Amino acid sequence: MAYRETPAVRMRLDAARERLVTEATAVVAEVGWAGASVGAVAAAAGMSAGSVYQHFASKTALAVEVFRRAAGREVEVLGAVLRDGAGDAVARLACGVEVFARRAFERRGLAYALLAAPADEAVCAERLEFRRRYRALFAEVVREGTAAGLLPPQDPEVTAAALTGAVGEVLVDPLAVPSGDAAAEALLAELTAMALRCAGAGTVKGTARPGGNDDR
Amino acid sequence: MAYRETPAVRMRLDAARERLVTEATAVVAEVGWAGASVGAVAAAAGMSAGSVYQHFASKTALAVEVFRRAAGREVEVLGAVLRDGAGDAVARLACGVEVFARRAFERRGLAYALLAAPADEAVCAERLEFRRRYRALFAEVVREGTAAGLLPPQDPEVTAAALTGAVGEVLVDPLAVPSGDAAAEALLAELTAMALRCAGAGTVKGTARPGGNDDR
DNA sequence: ACAAGAAGTGAACCACGGTTCAGACCTTGC
DNA sequence: GCAAGGTCTGAACCGTGGTTCACTTCTTGT
Numbered sequence: 001m002a003y004r005e006t007p008a009v010r011m012r013l014d015a016a017r018e019r020l021v022t023e024a025t026a027v028v029a030e031v032g033w034a035g036a037s038v039g040a041v042a043a044a045a046g047m048s049a050g051s052v053y054q055h056f057a058s059k060t061a062l063a064v065e066v067f068r069r070a071a072g073r074e075v076e077v078l079g080a081v082l083r084d085g086a087g088d089a090v091a092r093l094a095c096g097v098e099v100f101a102r103r104a105f106e107r108r109g110l111a112y113a114l115l116a117a118p119a120d121e122a123v124c125a126e127r128l129e130f131r132r133r134y135r136a137l138f139a140e141v142v143r144e145g146t147a148a149g150l151l152p153p154q155d156p157e158v159t160a161a162a163l164t165g166a167v168g169e170v171l172v173d174p175l176a177v178p179s180g181d182a183a184a185e186a187l188l189a190e191l192t193a194m195a196l197r198c199a200g201a202g203t204v205k206g207t208a209r210p211g212g213n214d215d216r
Numbered sequence: 217m218a219y220r221e222t223p224a225v226r227m228r229l230d231a232a233r234e235r236l237v238t239e240a241t242a243v244v245a246e247v248g249w250a251g252a253s254v255g256a257v258a259a260a261a262g263m264s265a266g267s268v269y270q271h272f273a274s275k276t277a278l279a280v281e282v283f284r285r286a287a288g289r290e291v292e293v294l295g296a297v298l299r300d301g302a303g304d305a306v307a308r309l310a311c312g313v314e315v316f317a318r319r320a321f322e323r324r325g326l327a328y329a330l331l332a333a334p335a336d337e338a339v340c341a342e343r344l345e346f347r348r349r350y351r352a353l354f355a356e357v358v359r360e361g362t363a364a365g366l367l368p369p370q371d372p373e374v375t376a377a378a379l380t381g382a383v384g385e386v387l388v389d390p391l392a393v394p395s396g397d398a399a400a401e402a403l404l405a406e407l408t409a410m411a412l413r414c415a416g417a418g419t420v421k422g423t424a425r426p427g428g429n430d431d432r
Numbered sequence: 433a434c435a436a437g438a439a440g441t442g443a444a445c446c447a448c449g450g451t452t453c454a455g456a457c458c459t460t461g462c
Numbered sequence: 463g464c465a466a467g468g469t470c471t472g473a474a475c476c477g478t479g480g481t482t483c484a485c486t487t488c489t490t491g492t
Contacts, residue, residue, distance in 0.1 A: 003460045003467040013469085034337065038450060048471045050452080059450060118340045121250065131385070154413075158386055158406040162414065165385020166378035169347070173377070190374040197370075198378070198414040218436045219490045229439085254480060264441045266482080275480060 017055040020045045024066050029109035033063065033119040060122045067123050071114050071130040077103065078134065082141045089145035090201045096141070097167055097195040098188055104171050105184050112175045115168050135160040142199055152200040159199055166198060167191065233271040236261045240282050245325035249279065249335040276338045283339050287330050287346040293319065294350065298357045305361035306417045312357070313383060313411040314404055320387050321400055328391045331384050351376040358415055368416040375415055382414060383407065 023044040027036045038059050042049045056062040081096040104111035113119075119127070138160035145151035170191050174184070196202065239261040243252045254275050258265045272278040297312040320327035329335075335343070354376035361367035386407055390400070412418065 002462070002465060003458095005468080006460070009459070009468085037448095049450085050472065051470055053451070054469070118335070118337055121334055124334045128388075152413075154409065155402075155406040158403065159410055161386040161389070162382035162407075162410050165381035165383070166414070167381070169381020169384070170374055170377045172344075173348075186371075187374065190371040191378075193370065194374055194378050194414060197368075197416045197419070198382070198410060200413045203413070203419055218434085218492070219438060221438080222490070225438085225489070232439095253478095265480085266442065267440055269481070270439070 013054075016045075016047065016051075020047070020052065020055055020062070021065055021069060024062055025070055025110065028063075028066055028113050029107065032113060032117045033123060034117075036063075060120065063120070063123050064126055067114065067126045067130075070110055071126070074100065074103065074114070075130060075133050075137070079137050082137050088150060089141050089148060090150050090196065090199070093138075093141050093145070093199060093201070094192045094196055096137075097163070097192050100167060101171060101188055101191055104175060108175045108178075111171065115175070116172045131164055134164045138163045145199065145201070149204060150201065152204055154200060162198055163195055166194065170194070229270075232261075232263065232267075236263070236268065236271055236278070237281055237285060240278055241286055241326065244279075244282055244329050245323065248329060248333045249339060250333075252279075276336065279336070279339050280342055283330065283342045283346075286326055287342070290316065290319065290330070291346060291349050291353070295353050298353050304366060305357050305364060306366050306412065306415070309354075309357050309361070309415060309417070310408045310412055312353075313379070313408050316383060317387060317404055317407055320391060324391045324394075327387065331391070332388045347380055350380045354379045361415065361417070365420060366417065368420055370416060378414055379411055382410065386410070 024036065024041045027041050027044050038052055039049050042052050052062065078096055078100055081099050082092050085092040085095055139156040142151060142156040142159050146153060174187060240252065240257045243257050243260050254268055255265050258268050268278065294312055294316055297315050298308050301308040301311055355372040358367060358372040358375050362369060390403055
């Protein structure tokens, strides 16, 4: 034999694959899953349509990878706040919802693609899977909150699903139509307040401070 | 001329169109939007693929009609409970959520298709529109609740969106995997309790009865 | 009964976009 | 420089499923 893969080649290959995923993510954020054809994505990454298949077995596989990368980042960030953040369970819940929403606003196109944009079967399945992960994170913090007496008795799984759906639904419309920063901030405040109500923060009889209420 | 549309013909035509919509709905409930090809739907309605185009300009138009009919019924039922039902705003909200969820469980396949199943652009757009209607109904009852002092101050639109998303998300998984009646009833109870918390029922300081709490 | 014209059929048509592949071009070890 | 074996290209291929259309079958007024 007279040819063997050299580190330099491996690196070029990996870089190309990386660029493909990155550019595909950008295209999806821009035009949605439906508009992200193999040709368009390849062009964005500066390669031919055929070369895409050097890195991924199918367009679906690429789409799934794009989704996993982007959604995985969000799961990680949310987990970091909810699980390893500072403060009690209620404080971390509020912080988690706010961080999640804030990040969504910073990358509207991508957030919309991840949350709501029409997608094919495989991506929808992935969406379901990641929603399950969001739910698991929320459920954990709710469970901790009830155990600590900060939240009233409830099924943490139901509340977690509700939080996931509620946050997503509240964000979908604002993400679709651009709005001002002030409006976004107001929305964030309302959203976190809603999330706390949803979990029942501030309604536990023994712990509730007599005159204190959660509105500012 | 020697042929003119007679009432009998009109009636047959209308009946055929009706049967088409009905059967298409059944097919969609069974196999989802993706599996509901023109051929399959036509066969279910006892007509040829070509005849579908006698009644609808395109497959998309038929899909939209199917969605509107089914979703429209739900909007009407929810509106009847939330707007014209008995009891105060909080009672009607609880009742509305429960009725909505109960109806979803009675027609799982259809409910799943309306709420979450992968669908093409046009149907997704329709979904967005109907979610807006659900939101409007919830927002109205929340607004009434805050005005009556039953609910704390809040942005009714945000809470309404949250309720819509929360109910949908909580239902998606249970709708996909069949479960027992007992589990379904328990879920309903948790779901309505969560909805009331989400709107802040029972947290208003002046009105709250000292010892009373909303857990049973 | 018959002509006019609509409803109904289903096989052929076609657009679309993912996928393939024969050839061009590179990289490597000798 | 050269052979071996890789990467890269983009035009051609192809499966899918919505849509069309020539034709058949019915319905209606005379």
